Amino acid sequence: MTKKLHIICSINGQSAEFLCEPRNSLLEALRDELKLTGAKEGCNNGNCGACNVLLDGRLVNSCLVMAAEVEGKSVTTIEGISSKNGLHPIQQCFLEGAALQCGICTPGFIVAAKALLDKNPHPTEHEARHFLAGNLCRCTGYDKIIRAVLEAAECGAKK
Amino acid sequence: MKDITYAAPKTIADAAALLNDKGDRARILAGGTDIIVQVREGRRDIDALVDIKHITEVNELTCDPTKGLVIGAAVPCCLIYENKAIAKAYPGLIDAVSLIGGIQIQSRASLGGNLCNGSPAADGIPVLIAMEAVCDIAGSKGTRSVPVEQFCTAPGKTVLQRGEFLIRFRIQAPKKQSGAAYLRFIPRNEMDIAVVGAGVSIQFDAAKSKCTAARIALAAVAPTPLLVAEAGAALVGTSLDDASIAKAAALAQAAAKPISDMRGDADYRRHLVGVLVKRALAIAIERAKS
Numbered sequence: 001m002t003k004k005l006h007i008i009c010s011i012n013g014q015s016a017e018f019l020c021e022p023r024n025s026l027l028e029a030l031r032d033e034l035k036l037t038g039a040k041e042g043c044n045n046g047n048c049g050a051c052n053v054l055l056d057g058r059l060v061n062s063c064l065v066m067a068a069e070v071e072g073k074s075v076t077t078i079e080g081i082s083s084k085n086g087l088h089p090i091q092q093c094f095l096e097g098a099a100l101q102c103g104i105c106t107p108g109f110i111v112a113a114k115a116l117l118d119k120n121p122h123p124t125e126h127e128a129r130h131f132l133a134g135n136l137c138r139c140t141g142y143d144k145i146i147r148a149v150l151e152a153a154e155c156g157a158k159k
Numbered sequence: 160m161k162d163i164t165y166a167a168p169k170t171i172a173d174a175a176a177l178l179n180d181k182g183d184r185a186r187i188l189a190g191g192t193d194i195i196v197q198v199r200e201g202r203r204d205i206d207a208l209v210d211i212k213h214i215t216e217v218n219e220l221t222c223d224p225t226k227g228l229v230i231g232a233a234v235p236c237c238l239i240y241e242n243k244a245i246a247k248a249y250p251g252l253i254d255a256v257s258l259i260g261g262i263q264i265q266s267r268a269s270l271g272g273n274l275c276n277g278s279p280a281a282d283g284i285p286v287l288i289a290m291e292a293v294c295d296i297a298g299s300k301g302t303r304s305v306p307v308e309q310f311c312t313a314p315g316k317t318v319l320q321r322g323e324f325l326i327r328f329r330i331q332a333p334k335k336q337s338g339a340a341y342l343r344f345i346p347r348n349e350m351d352i353a354v355v356g357a358g359v360s361i362q363f364d365a366a367k368s369k370c371t372a373a374r375i376a377l378a379a380v381a382p383t384p385l386l387v388a389e390a391g392a393a394l395v396g397t398s399l400d401d402a403s404i405a406k407a408a409a410l411a412q413a414a415a416k417p418i419s420d421m422r423g424d425a426d427y428r429r430h431l432v433g434v435l436v437k438r439a440l441a442i443a444i445e446r447a448k449s
Contacts, residue, residue, distance in 0.1 A: 002162055022165035022208070025195070045196045047350070049263060058237065058266040064195050065267070066188065068165045069210060115262070133349035134261025 009070045011036070012080025020067035027051045029067035030077060038078035038107045042136070049135030052108040052115075053077045059115035061134075078107035081114055090114060090152040099148035101139035109135050113149045122153055160199045167210040171297045171326065174211055179299040179322030181207050187324050189217070189233040190267035192260065193276045209324075216326050217271070222248060227332040232271025232325040236283075237262075239270070249330070250446055251339025251360065255286045258343065261350050271325045274307065277315040280379035284311075285358025286341040288376035288386050292330045298323035308376065311383035336363035338446030340439040343378065344431050346422075353379045354423045357411070357435035361399065361443045370394045375407060375436060380415035380428055387414040390436070399444055408436040 004019040011034065018033040027044075030036045030053070042050030044063045051062040054076035081088045087095065090113045100106045109132065116123060116131045123131065128149050129142075137145060165188075168174040178185055185207040186194050197203040211217050212233050219231040222244040230239065236256040239245055246253050259268055259282050273283035274294070288308045296303050299322040307328070311317055319325070339360035345351035356378030362371045373394035377385045390410040397403035417428035 002164055005165070021162070023160040023163045025160075044199065046192055046260070046264060049261070052263060055266070059263050060266045061263045064190075064192050064264075066165060066191065066195065066208065066210070068167070069188075069191075069212075112262070130349065131262055134263045 005068050007067060007071050009072060010074040012076055018067075022066070022068055024067040025063050026053070026055075026065040026067050026070055026075070027062040029070075030062060030075075036077050036079050039111075040104050040107060042104065042108075047134075047136065048105070049108040049112060049132075050105050052111040052135065054111060054115060057115075057118075059112055076111070078111055081110060088114070089155040090117070090149065093148040093152040093155065094145075097144055097148040097151060099141060099144040101141055105135060105137045105139075109137070109145055109149075113152065116149065117153055117156060121156055123150070125150060161201075161204075163198065163205065164207045165210065166207065167213045169213045171214055171216060174209055174214060174324060175297055175299045175322050177207075177209055178324060181209075182321050185209050187211055187272075187275065189269045189272045190235055190264075191272075192264050192268040193272060193278075211324065219327060220245075223332065224248075225332055228252075228328075228330040230270055230328045230330070232275075232327055233269050234271075235267050235269055236265040240265075248333045249290070249339070251286045251290065251341055251358065251443065252330075254341040255283050255358070258282060258349075270328060274310055275317055275319065275325055277311050277313070277317050277383075279311070279314055279381060279383055280353045280356070281384060282341070282343055282353055282356055282378065284384040285356050285376035285378045286339055286360075287328060287330070287358070288384060289341075289358040289360040289374045290330050290339055291360075291374065292328045294328060295326045296323050297326045302326070304329075308384070308386040313382050334362060336365065336367055336447050337361065338443035338448075340442035340446065342435045342439045342442070344435060352422065355379050355415075355417075355428050355431040355435055357432065357439045359436065359439040359443050361394065361440065361447055363399075363447050367448055368398055370397050370399050370403075373407070375411055375440075377411060377415060377432060377436075379422075380417040380432060385414065387411045390414065394440075399440070404437055404440050407440070408433040411436045 040050040042048035188208040188210040217231040217233040341358040343353040343356035373391040375390040
């Protein structure tokens with residue numbers, strides 16, 4: 001087997017290090033090595049968005065990033081979205097709006113929605129749907145998801 | 160995924176030496192949105208990924224009003240469409256980079272990878288061909304330049320020889336009274352592979368009454384992205400009136416040699432070529448006149 005690589009990066013604002021094989025994806029490293037199992041493996045080929053994380057602030061599919069690539073970079077997972085004070089407004093709005101059924105797509109949607117609202121705090125419904133086109137929900141909960149994201153944008157505006 | 164090695168060379172020379180050593184057992188990793196899936200699914204059998212993103216040259220993105228545009232091979236789509244100078248000067252390019260995949264893919268996927276992947280359906284390529292983009296290729300024996308339309312040789316195959324890799328695209332500075340556009344057809348709104356794509360560019364004379372140059376390129380209708388030189392030539396000297404545009408569209412349809420597959424049969428694709436070429440020309444004309 002190929003020698004393991006020692007990777008040092010920042011995960012959810014804290015310095016982190018892990019060992020990985022060169023063939024491991026970031027998703028595998030997060031789930032299997034770092035035990036951050038919030039990011040889900042859905043399609044494992046970049047279509048579904050269930051594994052979404054922020055890499056240096058950019059929304060990416062962690063199944064399409066090699067673990068070795070994150071050396072020196074900053075990763076934010078769903079585990080880093082809430083704070084000590086409680087859920088993030090996006091999470092709160094998903095909860096209150098019942099914007100999930102089975103929940104597998106939810107971490108990806110919330111991370112993607114965070115990326116959207118960081119960039120565009122007041123998206124139109126069209127903009128929100130366009131931005132979230134790379135996240136699939138097979139329980140057909142899109143309307144509630146979009147409403148939760150737009151609600152979170154309004155909450156953000158009030159704060 | 161099968162066992163592989165990962166290397167991240169910092170210079171062109173180091174990358175070329177690695178690629179020369181490993182030959183077709185190594186592939187470049189830029190955005191990874193194609194290659195990682197291909198290796199994972201066993202569609203490309205390789206031993207090594209060579210991550211080029213630590214090489215300065217492949218990350219260059221400069222837009223100069225006189226020198227033109229330089230796009231490093233590993234620059235992700237999002238940096239191209241977020242660049243205000245590029246968005247203003249090259250709206251046809253923005254058409255293409257903003258519809259490749261979803262936001263997550265655009266964070267990573269590069270135009271260089273889109274070309275080197277060698278897909279006939281690549282969305283980034285027709286408009287690069289229409290805008291006469293040139294590829295700079297580095298190798299262990301030095302560098303060479305190839306027009307984008309000559310880069311792909313068959314599905315998944317390119318002109319790259321052992322030890323060579325793409326460094327950058329160079330695109331000329333936009334001329335006054337010129338315009339470009341890219342349109343593709345997919346059966347849903349986002350996130351799909353082109354059934355047909357059409358990239359066009361046109362140039363008017365100073366009076367904006369006669370066309371002095373035009374290029375039309377197509378995706379997903381031949382084994383490689385296709386420049387239809389005769390369709391562009393048919394527009395030169397015309398006022399880009401409806402009859403001339405219809406003639407160019409018919410020439411593009413005649414040059415298309417599509418296959419039938421799950422995305423559409425050959426006749427359907429040929430029909431779409433006509434529709435998309437006409438619509439893309441209308442957009443390019445409007446951009447040239449504004």
